Amino acid sequence: NAGVTQTPKFQVLKTGQSMTLQCAQDMNHEYMSWYRQDPGMGLRLIHYSVGAGITDQGEVPNGYNVSRSTTEDFPLRLLSAAPSQTSVYFCASSYSRTAAYGYTFGSGTRLTVV
Amino acid sequence: KQEVTQIPAALSVPEGENLVLNCSFTDSAIYNLQWFRQDPGKGLTSLLLIQSSQREQTSGRLNASLDKSSGRSTLYIAASQPGDSATYLCAVGDYKLSFGAGTTVTVRA
Numbered sequence: 001n002a003g004v005t006q007t008p009k010f011q012v013l014k015t016g017q018s019m020t021l022q023c024a025q026d027m028n029h030e031y032m033s034w035y036r037q038d039p040g041m042g043l044r045l046i047h048y049s050v051g052a053g054i055t056d057q058g059e060v061p062n063g064y065n066v067s068r069s070t071t072e073d074f075p076l077r078l079l080s081a082a083p084s085q086t087s088v089y090f091c092a093s094s095y096s097r098t099a100a101y102g103y104t105f106g107s108g109t110r111l112t113v114v
Numbered sequence: 115k116q117e118v119t120q121i122p123a124a125l126s127v128p129e130g131e132n133l134v135l136n137c138s139f140t141d142s143a144i145y146n147l148q149w150f151r152q153d154p155g156k157g158l159t160s161l162l163l164i165q166s167s168q169r170e171q172t173s174g175r176l177n178a179s180l181d182k183s184s185g186r187s188t189l190y191i192a193a194s195q196p197g198d199s200a201t202y203l204c205a206v207g208d209y210k211l212s213f214g215a216g217t218t219v220t221v222r223a
Contacts, residue, residue: 031209042118042203042213050209058210090157094209098145098165103211105150107157 002027006091006106013081013113021076021109023091029104031094032074036060036087037108043090049074050097081113116141120204120214128222133191135217137204142182145208149178149189152201152216161202162189194221 007022025032033048045058047066055066063085065077074093078085091106117140127133137147146165150158162171162178164187170179175192191198201218205211 033210040215042215043211044213045210048210096209098208102148102160102163105158
C-alpha cells in the first residue's frame with residue numbers, strides 16, 4: 001500500500017547513543033518533514049525537505065540531523081541521545097508546496113532515552 | 115510565528131450529542147487548515163482539509179468551517195458515537211504545519 005513507512009516503531013536508547021529513524025514514501029512526494037509529539041503538546045516541526053538534496057530546520061532542530069539523498073527517503077539522525085528527546089516521532093509528506101491534496105503521516109516511532 | 119490554540123483541551127459528552135471543537139490561529143496568511151484524528155498510541159488520520167479559499171468542508175457526520183479573517187475554525191461532529199472518542203488535532207500551514215495541542219473527546223455510551 002502506498003504511504004509513509006517509518007521504522008522502527010519502538011526504540012529504547014541509552015543517553016549518548018546515536019541512531020537513525022527511517023522514513024520512506026512511495027508517492028513521489030517532494031515535500032517531507034519530521035515532527036515530534038510530547039504529552040500535552042501538539043506536534044512540533046524538527047526538520048523538513050523540499051526535495052532531494054534540500055533540507056532546512058524547523059522549530060526544534062537541536063540534536064537532530066537530516067539528509068535527503070533520494071526523493072523517497074528522509075532519515076532523521078539523533079547524534080547523541082538525551083532524555084529530553086524521549087518522544088513520539090512522526091514523518092509526513094505532501095505532494096505540493098501548498099499541500100492542496102493534504103498530508104500523509106507515518107505511524108510514528110516511539111523513542112525512549114534512558 | 116504561527117500559534118495554534120484548541121479549546122477545550124478535553125470534552126466528555128453522552129452518545130448522540132453534537133460535538134463542537136474549536137481551533138484558533140494567530141496568522142491568517144495560511145494555505146490550508148487540516149483536522150486530524152489521533153487514537154491513543156496511534157498515528158494521525160486526516161479528517162478534513164480546508165484550503166484557504168474555502169469556507170467549509172463536509173464528510174459524512176463531520177463539518178469543518180474556516181474563517182481566516184478571525185483566525186478560527188470549528189469542527190462539528192453530528193450525533194456523536196463512542197467510536198468518535200479520540201484526540202482531535204488542528205493544523206495550519208503549507209508543506210510545514212503548525213499544530214494545536216488537541217482536544218481529547220470522550221463519548222459516553
